Amino acid sequence: MSVNEYVKYMTQQFTKFIDRSPDEKRSQKPDYTAQPVCTNRWLGLLPFAWKLFLNKAD
Template sequence: MSGNDYVKFMTQEIVKYMELPQDERRKRKKSKKKQSSFSSKWFGLLPFAFKLLVKKKK
């Protein structure tokens, strides 16, 4: 992906986000907070990376 394509993509995503009603944006934000797992919330990305590594070896 070239730099120009990346800027175009990011611009489109920002415009989509800005066009959403404020209530919808709040709902998305709340749902993202609910989806975060306990381990990543309290210990960061390290447990997630370790879990992926273990699954990959199996």
């Protein structure tokens, strides 16, 4: 792919992104309302760190 084709492609993608309606933008927004994992919610970062330590030790 030449540089000109790449620039053309990126320009097309950018204009598609900008021209979306507000409803489309809202529907594609990630949902951050999901509950975190129970162990992280109850005990914080310690279970996660312990899991990483054990996986690294294997």
